Amino acid sequence: MIEKLFPCVILTPLDCFWEGAKLQGGSAYLPGRPDIQWTNLDPEQLLEELGPFASLEGFRELLDKAQVGQAYVGRPCLHPDDLHCPPSAPNHHSRQAPNVAQELRGGCHGFSHKFMHWQEELLLGGMARDSQGQLLRAEALQSTFLLMSPRQLYEHFRGDYQTHDIGWSEEQAGTVLQAWQRRFVQLAQEALPENASQQIHAFSSTTLDDILHAFSEVSTARVVGGYLLMVGPPPCALPPPPLEPTLGAPTRDCPFSPQLAYACVTMLRWDCAQSQGAVGLAGVLLVALAVASGLGLCALLGIAFNAATTQVLPFLALGIGVDDIFLMAHAFTEAPPGTPLQERTGECLQRTGTSVALTSINNMVAFFMAAVVPIPALRAFSLQAAIVVGCNFAAVMLVFPAVLSLDLHRRHCQRLDVLCCFSSPCSARVIQILPQELGDRTVPVGIAHLTATVQAFAHCEASSQHVVTILPPQAHLVPPPSDPLGSELFSPGGSTRDLLGQEEGTRQKAVCRSLPCARWNLAHFARSQFAPFLLQSHTKLNCCFPQAMVLVLFGALLGLSLYGATLVQDGLALTDVVPRGTKEHAFLSAQLRYFSLYEVALVTQGGFDYAHSQRALFDLHQRFSSLKAVLPPPATQAPRTWLHYYRNWLQGIQAAFDQDWASGRITRHSYRNGSEDGALAYKLLIQTGDAQEPLDFSQLTTRKLVDKEGLIPPELFYIGLTVWVSSDPLGLAASQANFYPPPPEWLHDKYDTTGENLRIPAAQPLEFAQFPFLLHGLQKTADFMEAIEGARAACAEAGQAGVRAYPSGSPFLFWEQYLGLRRCFLLAVCILLVCTFLVCALLLLNPWTAVLIVLVLAVMTVELFGIMGFLGIKLSAIPVVILVASVGIGVEFTVHVALGFLTAQGSRNLRAARALEHTFAPVTDGAVSTLLGLLMLAGSNFDFIVRYFFVVLTVLTLVGLLHGLVLLPVLLSILGPPPEVVQMYKESPEVLSPPAPQGGGLRWSVSPTQPRSFARVTTSMTVAFHPPPLPGAYIHPASDEPTWSPAATPAGNGSSNLSSRGQCPAT
Incomplete structure (x- = not known):
């Protein structure tokens, strides 16, 4: 009953x-x-x-x-x-x-x-x-x-007739408990009608597990949507790839053929044969496969998946991986027109290999350093991200060049994009080329200058065993006009075929031009508008005004960010994790408002002798009970634990034994006339704990179950534990001890006549036990941290006494991360900045540039941290990982510009402008691709995903774009290092110099000396260096022997005549 x-x-x-x-x-x-x-x-x-x-x-x-x-x-x-x-x-x-x-x-x-x-x-x-x-x-x-634990429920019904034929196990017990909790929550939420004035909120541990499980599921729709938005590299900024002209080939302007999402806007060309939608599709699919392979490798390595892995990593890895795809696609289409088809891929890798390696290595280092944060889930996320970035790097460097090579052959054969089995209809217009000299024309036609590159000479000095490479000065270079006389000859959208089309148009009075919108691209915008506005001045009065304004604005932003950093608070409430508008969120909000009460446990482990450490256990409990956050029990009594209940129970039966012994109802040879408690005490008092002689009746009057100090005799400790667990179920349940291993069952039989009931089995040494406590008044993160620090200090003091213990509960699970979070964050960022400096300095062989890159990355991190403060985003492990990873991700926005600056020639302003011209498009397209990948996170049902991932990563992308394309070029134009190659002039009367731009401006003009004929072009060659030159540096064969006269260089040359040196080859 x-x-x-x-x-x-x-x-x-x-x-x-x-x-x-x-x-x-x-x-x-x-x-x-x-x-x-x-x-x-x-x-x-x-x-x-x-x-x-x-x-x-x-x-x-x-x-x-x-x-x-x-x-x-x-x-x-x-x-x-x-x-x-x-x-x-x-x-x-x-x-x-x-x-x-x-x-x-x-x-x-x-x-x-x-x-x-x-x-x-x-x-x-x-x-x-x-x-x-x-x-x-x-x-x-x-x-x-x-509720019972799964193990307790399993033990309770083990051997019961209701479970004997269903394969009852601990796993099934856990399933039963989960089903019960889900049903309980459902019934509680349906208990009141919708129009009731009261509210019922129900919650359970299974509810939280279900939320986290749903939080960790991969949203197939968002992943597919994000990848479809990104199909195709960014072609809007790419000029049509220069191919060898085919004389007599038919040409026709094709109508715009829409592709998927981003490719429809950026990758397609009016010329169907030159469109690169298939390259974009293949690139995005390649990144997708690389991400999948990276995650598979993580699974093989045993790195656990979590919510951050499934909800964020696919989109973040997509944005980072496609950046390198963009860069290689841009460089591939800017290959010199004279480059043989077989050498185009090698030329592309030569131009972009250093940049891709720099960004990928820095990203991997960034994510590996983020693993310093001592949060298991975030450490797993960081390791997974680093592995995925490595797989992206391998795929981009090894597989994507093959895709570009296949597309090059398709374009050379004039086949349609995507539908490569069909020839392009853009060859329907036939142009007849008349075999007459251009100089015999009678119609005056204004022709602009062709680009004239100059000779470079390599000389091996026998004395120093170095190779000296010398190029002519910038003052004698004839730069290309952007749009001379309104023609398309030098526009990024032009080609030799367009030139021939203009000639035929002048003879047949038919002009075939592309729409103005088709000629506009990001490279044209950077060259003609953005770079001159940012880096150039037109009068002496405002010689440094643009650069000064940029520095002032970014300085103000940095100052505001430093103030915003003081507003950042630590914390991450459960209400931030649960989706808003749900019943679970309503429960957690009400609980936080009305019941700031948390059940915690002080867990003691194995590895020490409980029987001889009773005093240390009592001291540990007393120290823990004195914490400010511990809820005081009624009547100011200390909260009792299993050791208190156990000791008090022993004292109770000892008192009953003393009464029965004094009254004579219990004697040395009989206890049957005594009380139940007296009989239990009789059986315990005669126990010796010795397997050879387990009973000693002489101890009935010479020992006590609890000594004067309130301690249980060590030899009796585990034997008495067996009796207490079997005889005092209410006290055991109230103590919430949860012993492991559980003491054996033993039934007391007062009327046993065989004497077997006198032998009591001892419990096994404890490996797990717990003291329950209640924490209250915890509202802010500082309150939690104070309670956690006090609990940890109490456990540390107990550890010095030999007791191994630790606190457990939701406050320690969710808030303990904040104890050393800022220290770990600063340590990780500092180490990462040092690693970034070393990587950039080693790969660029230029510490000066590495310092500037690290400076910009540090400013980006500080500003992102400050913006978080203004947005009200609290600091937790997830923002810390993003902040640490921002150093690596920021390299995507800075290293391309810096590398372009190093490999350009001329003054600092001119080199910064050329770097912007060639890197503005891939950097911008990389940022847009990242934002498109992150856009799918904005549709998440979890406000946590939107605020802590989408918002923070979006701000990171925008901040990186501004610093990479605005701040860094200005810094380079002021503090930039010298170029990797220097120029010396080889005199030639046939090289035409443009008029000097006023105010140092970067403005090209048509030469007034040749209004009606082509300018003669000097044959030349360009020597490649390490790091490789900028995309667009043409390579031509030299026409004559070099001249080594130092007097060839004009004295007025603004560039310093330095040389790039290297060891002479053995030959």
Whole structure:
């Protein structure tokens, strides 16, 4: 009957009233009586009625120890008019509703007044009191159901007839518990109608697990959508790839053929044969496969997947991977027109290999350094991101060049984009080329200058064993005009075929021109508008005005960011993780507002002797109880743990034994006449703990179960633990000890005559036990950190005494990360900046440039941190990982410009402008691609994803774009290092010099000396250096022998005549 009526442990305000019995299940049947339930059970009356028919002394002692009394039937009824309200209820006869505030004052008791007392803070929220401290009202009520663990449920029903044929296991027990919790939450949420004035919020541990599980699922729609948005590299900024002209070939302007998403806007060409939509599609698919392979490798390495892996990494890796695709596509189409087809791929890798390696290596280093953050889930995310970036790097360097080569052959064969099996219809227009000299024309036609590159000479000095490479000065170079006489000859959208088309147009009075919008691209914008505005001046009065304004604006932004950094607070509430508008979010919001109460446990491990460490365990408990956040128990008594319950129980049965011994009911040879407790004490007192001689009756009067210091004899500790667990189930349940390994079962039989019941098996040494505590008043992150630091300090002191313990609970699970988070963040960023400097200095062979890159990256990190403060984004492990990774991601926006600056020639302003011209398009397209990949995160159902990933990563992308294309060029134009190659002039009367631009401006003009004929072009060659030259540096064969006269260089040359030196070859 006791087993059928054993109640559940429910912490509820209803326990102050008779209605609390309605929450307890179970029933028992006795002949001649109605079904016994907690709603009608009066234990005292039941014992009186059954006393004459059965010996219930043990049951009576159990109820008396637990102070059950009349259980629930002696408590007032909330609804006195209820037909089942018992007559023993105080307000049964008066039929008056009880004073709820008065009944709830001081908390409530469960069915046991001794073991089950629920404080007010556990039950009531938003309490209001009068001037005397009396409770007046409360805004919220809370009920908590304590469930068994899967192991406890498994042990409880193991061998039961209900589970004997279903393969009962601990896993099935866990499944049952999860199903029960889901059903409980559903029923609680459906308990009230929608128009009710009250609200019921239900939550369980399984609910949180379900949310995190849904949070960790891959959204196929968002992943596919993000990749479709990114199909195709950015062609809007690319000029048509220069191919060898085919004389007599038909040409025709094709109508615009739309492609998927981003490729439709950026990759297609008016010339169908020159369109590169297939390259974009193949590049994005290649990145997708590289991401998938990287994640598969992570799975093989055993790195656990988590929410950040599934929700963020695919989009972030896509944006980073496609950046390199863009860069290679740009460089491939800018190959010199004279380069053989077989050498185009090698030329592309020569131009972009250093940049791709720099960005990829820095990204990998950044993510590996982010693993310093001591959060397992974020450490796994960082390692996974680093591996995925490595796979992207391998795919871009090894596979994508083959894709470009195949597309090059397709374009050379004049086949359609994507539908490469069909020839391009753009060859329908045939141009007839007349074999006459251009100089014989009678129609005056203004022809602009062709680009004239000059000779470079390599000379091996025998004395120094170095190779000296010398190029002519910038003052004697004839730069290309952007749009001479309105023609398309030198536009990025032009080609030799367009030149021939112009000649035929002048003869046949038919002009075939592309639309102006088709000629515009990002490179043209950077060359003709952005770079002159940012880096050039037109009068002497404002010689440094643009650069000064940029430095002032970015300085102001840095100052605001430093202020915003002071606004960043630590913290990440559970309400930020749960989707807004859900019932789970409403519960967590209400709990945070009304019930800032957290159940925690102080866990003791194995590895030390519990029996000889009792004093240290009591001291640990006392130190932990003295923490400010620990909820004080009623009557200012220290909260009791399993060791207190165990010791007090031993003292109780010792007192019963002493009484029975004094009265003669227990003697040296018999205990049957004594009480149940006296008999238990008798059996414990004779235990020796020695396997050879387990019993010693002489100890009955010479020892005590608890000594004068309140400690249990060590040799009796584990034997007594077995007896206590088997004999005091209420005390064990109230202690929430959760022993492992569990003590063996032992049944006390007072009337055993064989003597076997005297032998008590000792429990195995404990490897796990816990002390439960309640923390309250935790509202801010600082409150949690104070409580966590105090708990850790208490455990550290206990560790010095030999006790291995640690605190456990949701505050430690979610808030302990903030203890050393800022220190780890600063350490990781500093180490990463040093690593970035070393990588850039080694690959660029230029520490000067590496310093500037690291300076810009540090400013980006500070500004991103400050912007987080203005946006109200709190600092947690996830923003820290993004901040650390921002150093590596920022390299994508800076290293291309810096490398272009190093390999350009001329003054600092001119080199910065040329670097912008050639890198503005790939950097911008890389940023746009990253934003398109991140755009899918904005549609997440989790506000956490939107705020902490989408917003932060979007701000990072925009900040990186501004610093890479605005701040860094200005710094390079002022503090930039010297070029990798220097020029010396080889005199030739045939080289035409443009008029000097006024004010140092970068403006090209048509030579007035040749208004009606082509300028003669000197043959020349360009020597490649390491790092490779900028995309667009043409290579031509030299026409004559070099001249080494130093006097060839004009004195007025603004460029310093330095040389690029290297060891002479052995030959």
